[in-house]
Amino acid sequence: MSDLLQDPMVLRSIIMDHYEYPRNHELSDDPTYMQRHMASESCIDDIIVQAKVSEKGIEDIRFDGVACTISTASTSIMSELLKGKSKEEAQRIIDQYFAMIDGSKYDEALLEEAVAFHTVGKQANRIKCATIGWNAMKEILAESEETK
Amino acid sequence: MIDIKQVRNDFPMLHGKQMQGCDLIYFDNAATTFKPNAVRDAIDYYYTDMTCNAHRGDYDLSYRVDSAYEGARTKIARFLHAQSKEIVFTSGASESLNLVAWGYRRKFVREGDIVLTSESEHASCVLPWMHVCQENGAILSFMKLDAHGRIDVEALKQMMSEKVKVIALAMITNVLGHEAPIKEICALAHAYGAIVVVDGAQSVPHMPINVTELDCDFLAFSGHKMCGPTGIGVLYGKYALLDAMEPLTFGGGSNARYDMCGNILLKNPPFKFESGTPNIEGVLGLGAAVDYLDAIGMEQIHAYELELHRYIIEALLKMDNIIVYNADAQSAIITFNVKGVFAQDGATYFNAHGIAVRSGLHCAKLLLDFLDTSATIRASLYFYNTKEEADRFLDVCAKANMQSCLDVYF
Numbered sequence: 001m002s003d004l005l006q007d008p009m010v011l012r013s014i015i016m017d018h019y020e021y022p023r024n025h026e027l028s029d030d031p032t033y034m035q036r037h038m039a040s041e042s043c044i045d046d047i048i049v050q051a052k053v054s055e056k057g058i059e060d061i062r063f064d065g066v067a068c069t070i071s072t073a074s075t076s077i078m079s080e081l082l083k084g085k086s087k088e089e090a091q092r093i094i095d096q097y098f099a100m101i102d103g104s105k106y107d108e109a110l111l112e113e114a115v116a117f118h119t120v121g122k123q124a125n126r127i128k129c130a131t132i133g134w135n136a137m138k139e140i141l142a143e144s145e146e147t148k
Numbered sequence: 149m150i151d152i153k154q155v156r157n158d159f160p161m162l163h164g165k166q167m168q169g170c171d172l173i174y175f176d177n178a179a180t181t182f183k184p185n186a187v188r189d190a191i192d193y194y195y196t197d198m199t200c201n202a203h204r205g206d207y208d209l210s211y212r213v214d215s216a217y218e219g220a221r222t223k224i225a226r227f228l229h230a231q232s233k234e235i236v237f238t239s240g241a242s243e244s245l246n247l248v249a250w251g252y253r254r255k256f257v258r259e260g261d262i263v264l265t266s267e268s269e270h271a272s273c274v275l276p277w278m279h280v281c282q283e284n285g286a287i288l289s290f291m292k293l294d295a296h297g298r299i300d301v302e303a304l305k306q307m308m309s310e311k312v313k314v315i316a317l318a319m320i321t322n323v324l325g326h327e328a329p330i331k332e333i334c335a336l337a338h339a340y341g342a343i344v345v346v347d348g349a350q351s352v353p354h355m356p357i358n359v360t361e362l363d364c365d366f367l368a369f370s371g372h373k374m375c376g377p378t379g380i381g382v383l384y385g386k387y388a389l390l391d392a393m394e395p396l397t398f399g400g401g402s403n404a405r406y407d408m409c410g411n412i413l414l415k416n417p418p419f420k421f422e423s424g425t426p427n428i429e430g431v432l433g434l435g436a437a438v439d440y441l442d443a444i445g446m447e448q449i450h451a452y453e454l455e456l457h458r459y460i461i462e463a464l465l466k467m468d469n470i471i472v473y474n475a476d477a478q479s480a481i482i483t484f485n486v487k488g489v490f491a492q493d494g495a496t497y498f499n500a501h502g503i504a505v506r507s508g509l510h511c512a513k514l515l516l517d518f519l520d521t522s523a524t525i526r527a528s529l530y531f532y533n534t535k536e537e538a539d540r541f542l543d544v545c546a547k548a549n550m551q552s553c554l555d556v557y558f
Contacts, residue, residue: 008558015554044492044508044523066522068492069554119557123496126557 011116018073018113023080027064028052034143036136038065045071045129049136053144057086063133070117070126075133077114087141094138101131150444150452155532158184158440162532170502173537178322178350178481178528179506180372183437187375190436191429202428203401203419217428220435221418227438228367229358230384236418237431240381241349242272244368245316247383247421248345249276251393256313256343259285263314264307264342266291266299266328268321273347277316286313296476297321297519299328305336312342319351319367323519323526324474325481327351334363343389349373353530354453354480356446359384371430376437380430383421390417399423449531453480456529456538463542469549473524480529486548491523493553498525500556501544 033050047065051058061079078097082090092110099106100118108115120130156162161182165172174182194216200209202217218232225232238244257263263277267290274288281288292303299317315337320327334344343365351357352367353374359367366389371380385393395402395414402423405413414420441449457480464470464484473483486494495507505527527541 008555011558012551012554015557016550044490068490069550070493070557117557122557123499125499126492126496129492 014077014113014116015069015073018076019069022063022072022076024060024062024083025064025076027062028060033060033062034140036139038132038136044068045132047071047075047132047136049075049133049140051137051140053087053140058082058084058090061137063136067132068126068129070120070129071132074114074117074130075136077112077116078133078137081112081114082137087144090137091141094134094141097134098131101127150448150531152532152534155444156534158186159532160185167502167504168500173503173533173541175527175529175533175537175541176504176506177530177533178373178526180378181353181375181530182532183375183377183433184440186440187377187433187436191377191433194429194432201425213428216435217426217431220431220438223435223438223442224382227357227442228352228384229360231387233416233418234384234387234390236383236385236390236421237426238368238381238383238421239379239427240370240372241347241368242370242381244366244381244383245272245345245347246276247396248366248368248385248393249280249316250396251421252314252343252389253280253284254394255392257281257284257286260311261286262309262312263288263316264291264304264312265289265316266321267293268297268299268324268326269316269318270322270347270349272349273316273318273345277314296326297324297474298326299333301329301332301336304333308336308340308342310340312337312340314343314345316345316347318347318349320354320479320481322350322481323524324483325350325477325479325528326474327478330362330364334365338363350479350481353441354446355450365389371434371437374437375440377430377433380427380434382434385417387417390421393417393421395421395423397421397423401425444531452531453529454478456480456533456535457482459535460527460529460538460542464545467546470545473519473521482527482529483524484527485521485524486545486553488550489548489553491521491525494525494548497548497553497556498541498544501540503541503544 028050033052035050037048039046045067047063047067050062052060061083063075096106096110097114117130120126159182198213200213202213221235222232225235263281265274278288292300294300317328319330337344345366346364348367348369352369365386367384369382372378402420403412404415461475464472469487471485485491491507495505498505505525507525508523
């Protein structure tokens with residue numbers, strides 16, 4: 001891991017930046033967007049994730065809802081990272097992200113700012129917050145494969 | 149005066165427990181409480197020396213269990229200033245509240261009748277009635293709260309009519325910890341022929357309760373929030389009301405006679421509500437918990453908790469980074485947020501310092517519309533918490549901000 005990304009100050013400011021200024025934080029009325037409502041039973045997070053997925057790949061990702069810092073920032077970073085990627089590329093990045101969360105080996109170059117969550121497991125009860133938006137996207141991608 | 153050091157010796161969970169490398173401070177007592185050795189011993193004794201069913205056998209061992217089981221009922225009745233036959237054992241406050249709603253609905257709540265509750269109630273107090281009203285065509289109305297989030301008796305008076313059959317509300321609410329004037333509300337309700345169902349989950353563990361003086365019709369509470377085991381609770385009901393109510397479950401133990409033509413003769417209350425083998429270990433454990441609390445004294449417990457509460461609130465009010473939502477609540481519940489920090493992130497920060505507090509909606513979803521915040525942090529005390537714990541908690545509060553709440557991940 002590069003030195004910059006080992007610096008807690010840098011990682012913290014990445015999370016704060018995405019929490020205070022979440023990207024793609026507005027839902028679309030376009031009915032061609034696929035959608036997942038993620039409401040955790042065990043915590044407060046309640047978000048909607050939308051994605052426009054075509055043969056070309058992931059054209060757009062949006063999200064909104066009531067959520068903590070960790071889920072807002074992780075979903076915001078996910079939306080930036082996966083937007084414009086092919087479905088295969090997106091799936092690879094998602095797999096790497098979950099490998100990182102699980103404490104397995106992962107390719108940090110693929111994850112870019114998402115590495116800010118590499119130590120989220122220190123607060124075990126918050127792993128679900130760091131994965132809620134990513135799980136939504138995983139489900140949307142799986143559904144897009146089924147309905148192809 | 150409570151000898152806190154002595155008291156703490158009785159609780160294994162208060163010794164040598166750590167969270168995130170810090171000594172554990174447990175401030176989530178509104179969710180559940182720790183158990184003294186006496187409770188564990190009572191349960192242990194039942195399984196080690198007295199195992200057999202209650203109300204079943206014709207032999208000495210069974211007689212002993214029966215006596216212990218009914219003895220616990222008598223203790224709880226005395227604790228509440230009620231009669232033994234008015235004490236029904238349930239799985240907890242939620243089941244108790246459901247038992248009243250479902251057991252009472254057919255005979256007493258009809259189409260067009262009104263059930264009154266408030267915006268600050270726990271889901272277990274509101275949802276059974278919401279369901280019953282939907283089924284019966286009755287109307288569930290919410291009484292207004294005052295600017296502090298307390299029950300407003302004047303507003304309640306405006307809502308009263310002959311149509312109001314039930315008032316369901318908590319004696320102490322679980323989010324803001326305000327005490328409702330139950331005695332006054334009961335007198336008002338009775339003048340209109342309505343009954344009052346009191347959710348005592350947050351009051352019975354913390355203060356002296358006298359149901360005869362309050363004149364409430366029903367009172368529900370859980371054992372595990374008052375040093376007892378999980379899975380056991382109580383419904384107190386005035387005997388005539390219990391007698392008129394239907395049970396939710398039928399089976400062994402609750403019927404006196406039945407025949408194949410469909411005639412069932414139920415036992416008298418409380419036994420008609422207790423079908424099946426009861427939670428014997430739970431009842432014996434709760435009996436031991438009541439003995440334990442009684443020995444300390446509920447007056448003393450209440451006074452000590454208010455003192456500790458006041459100590460913490462006064463310090464929190466001086467901190468610019470903390471918002472307190474219930475500074476004037478006379479209970480052991482402190483509801484607050486760290487300014488600019490989402491409640492769940494705040495609670496994780498406390499976890500990182502070994503302090504157990506709860507974030508969330510605390511099931512009182514309705515109240516959050518009123519409070520104008522999507523979530524809060526709740527610290528809730530019990531008589532075994534100390535001023536030293538309060539000082540460490542306050543120290544952690546003083547350092548709380550967006551940065552420190554995120555630092556706990558790295």
